[in-house]
Amino acid sequence: MSEFGDAARNGLSPAQLEEVLHAVGAARYHNRHPFHNQMTSGALTKGQMQAWALNRYAYQSVIPRKDAAIIMRSEDPEFRAEWRKRIDDHDGDDGWNGGIARWLKLATGLGLDANVVKSEKLVLPATRFAVGAYLTYCTNRTLLEAVASSLTELFSPIIISERVPAMLAKYDYITKDILAYFDKRPALASRDSDFALAYVMKHANNPEKQQAAIDSLVFKCDVLWAMLDALAHAYGEKGNIPPGAFVPEPA
Template sequence: MNEYADAAQGGLAPDTLETVLRDIGASRYHNRHPLHRMMTSGSLSKEQLQAWALNRYCYQAVIPRKDAMILARAEDPAFRAEWRKRIEDHDGSDGWNGGIARWLKLATGLGLAPELVVSERGALPATRFAVGAYLSFCTNRSLLEAVASSLTELFSPMIISERVPAMLAKYDYVTEDILEYFRPRPAQASRDADFALSYVVRHADTPERQQAVIDALVFKCDVLWAMLDALEQAYGDHGHIPPGAFDPKRSP
């Protein structure tokens, strides 16, 4: 049922491996999820956007930790120096002037209390489980697989180019200012994805390793998809909020 389960059988030329990886993005990246389409079509309520921002914060907050885990496992100083930029991008110089802080600005710009967002206590358990699975993956799998799982960044400039203009056009309370998070991201993501893709293609030098990097990217697409699934299940038009999670009707 996973059409990529045997994709590397017999071994792939490096170009073919790259094609398979890009194809995974084309078929499984979360820009294909119904909730993303609802977002860009302007049909989400402010409360639904709040739930999205609040839950996605958990993901943003764990990114530098999973990157630090990758750093901790990398023996090559040049690799570490390159990968370290990701941590700097998200944490900034003092922890609160990088990407995480800009995501918090988005969440509070949508009307959420900063303590609620940062505490993560209103996040959906399913969000926490997906994000935890990502951190575990980068902890327990090979370094090559951990690097490969970052390759969703290949597709992130595309989803940002869909998301940002649509949000500005469709929701009158969304401003360029609160979307500041996304401004540097396409350039950062392209730089990071180029490096990671080159690393992956170079190091996936057996059919087994090629299959492992393919599986890693499928896994990561599953993480992002599951996060939107959980939002739709909890806050969609037919949804119900699980016990203890953020409830816009009860929240300040």
């Protein structure tokens, strides 16, 4: 159980619930992870940066599918139409002119081969499992829990604002052009998290549901954290790359 595991036991006011959700982010969002700190301090090797982009692609590519899982479960056309914007953003009009394509551009801008990245064959198993757990969560849990798990978007403008200037300043091979993915995200993340937060506030109307919403955000923070843990373990100083995973070229 997380330290937030009984935060709602006595019931929370809307303001208190929002406060707890923000506290979850402050404690457990992946901008607190050592790998993120290494990235922003300029300490990553190019191979580590490539491994990050390649693994994160597997997360990006499942986002529209978890959003479709959420749409599938809603009986409210208005909700579906709002949530559909997320799929629009990631897949674009034709599948390859949205967020996934922009992430691919980031990966290839770091020197990776597009087909290798798209195949996802060199992704760490732990990344696959974390991403798979997220898709399963959004498919099988309550709609409230699935929506609440998206609330990491509340914090993504923070990590982007930490990540982008540092990446540009600290790594000479990184240009503004290859980081185009991040230009679009803060505005979209704010739109999406405003909607999701309003949904959670409306539907988490008893202590049990409030706790479920909090737990869902904790779960999602765990997903993102586990992805960086896996990167750190596989591509850290010692190097523990599991069989079949991406092997950076020697520097």
